[in-house]
Amino acid sequence: MSTNREKESPAFRGGAAFLLSQLGAHVAQQFADRVAELDLTPAQAGLLRMLVQAPGRSQRELAEMLGMPPSRFVPFADGMQERGLIERRRNPDDRRVYSLTLTDKGMELLARLGTVAKAHEEQVCQALAPDEHQQLIGLLRRIADQQQLTPGVHGGYRRLRSG
Amino acid sequence: MSTNREKESPAFRGGAAFLLSQLGAHVAQQFADRVAELDLTPAQAGLLRMLVQAPGRSQRELAEMLGMPPSRFVPFADGMQERGLIERRRNPDDRRVYSLTLTDKGMELLARLGTVAKAHEEQVCQALAPDEHQQLIGLLRRIADQQQLTPGVHGGYRRLRSG
DNA sequence: TATTGTTATACTCTATAACTATA
DNA sequence: TATAGTTATAGAGTATAACAATA
Structure with a gap:
């Protein structure tokens, strides 16, 4: 007749x-709230980053990196184009594909995004001393490498909005 | 006329x-895939855990812990009751509220869930030596404490399914 | 015939709010 | 009147698949 309180696995x-799962969700939500102040969703912020890392990709490539179907990418990119953040240019070699690039306005916004990301990083890791902070980054990066996650891109913010 | 490749903030x-955000999404998705083999969603697994930690809570309390509105909790709990995993008992002191508890079948499933969670933990951290593994847990727990996350519960798997 | 971008549609999921029963 | 649980419904968000243009 023992109680069941101790039966849960410690893992x-x-x-x-x-x-990681709990903190990841928390951190992602905080990031969503922060970029919302720039009128961006995390996915939109991700696109800005991807375009400066490697401009001129096709929509299908970008859609896959962001973890969304090509059909969803179209209205997604439409909004950013209407805001003047990105440009669609027809590729002269293959006129089916667009090459997407950042506009000057898009690059300005990306710079502000960098400031936001830095503040976010500090807020998240304020419990740690600087050397511990670096230690954590090292451990996380090794796990990410071993798990074969693409550096700098993830589709995990697929469903996040501010709020 | 410099290129823009270096302009991205390192943060x-x-x-x-x-x-944390990238790995959290990855780890949560892997967990969703694993518990799907027990015919559970992460939220269902979370409810099993919550009920063994502190049985007899009301549906509203449980719903809030899982990050879902009470109206959504009803069909959610219905499914688990129909599978014989949980029981609803009217509280004699206040007949408006149900007290939810695990059945024997629910406790059996929770035990299997513990095995799954342990295997998952090892798979996620296989890049780390045992002392590094403990180091990581320590750092993460300090961040979680400082960010005031409730130990053992999170609503961040709200929108996850297997796939 | 295959591929890019696009559109249309149907479907799942969700939250809001109205309803009932107990207090 | 206030609260727990429930039900109904309308809306958002999504993916699937059909379509047009180009290769």
Whole structure:
């Protein structure tokens, strides 16, 4: 007739996997709230970053990197084009594809995004001393490499909005 | 006429916040895939855990912990009750509220869930040596505490399914 | 015939709010 | 009248698949 309070596996609430999942959701939500002040969703911020890392990609490539179907990418890119943040140019070699690039306005916004990201980083890691902060980054990066995650891009913010 | 490749802020792709967000989404998705083999969603797994940690809570309390509105909790709990995993008992002191508890079948499933969680933990952290693994848990837990996250519960898997 | 971008549509998921029963 | 649980419904968001243009 023992109680059941102790029966839960410690890997659950105490493990790194759970903490990563919990913290990841928290951090992603905070980032969503911050970029909302620039009138951006996390996915839009991701597109700005991807375009400066490697401009001139096709919509299909970009859609896949962001983890969305090509059909969804169209209205997504429409909005950013209407705001003057990105440009669509027909590729002369293959006139089916667009090459997407940042406008000057898009690059300005990306710079402001960098400031936001830096403040966010500091807010998230304020519990850690500088050397611990670096230690954490090192450990996380090794896991990310081993898990074969693409550096700098992820589609995990697929469903996040501000709020 | 410089290129724009170097203009991105390093806090973006290299920072702990980005890595936490990226890894968190990855780890949560992997967990969703694993528990799908037990015919559970992450939210359902979360409810099983919550009920063994502190049985007898009302539906409203549980709904809030899982980050869902009470109206959504009803069909959510219905499914688990129909599968014989949880029980609804009217509270004699206040007959408006249900007290939710795990059935024996629910506790069996929770035990299998513990095995799954342990395997998941090992798979996620296989890049790390045992002492590094503990180091990571320590750093993450300090951040989680400082960010005031409730230990053992999070609503961040709100929108995850297997796939 | 295959591929890019696009559009249309149908579907899932969700939250809001109205309803009932107990207090 | 206030609160727990429930139900109904309307809206947002999504993916699937059909379509047009180009290769």
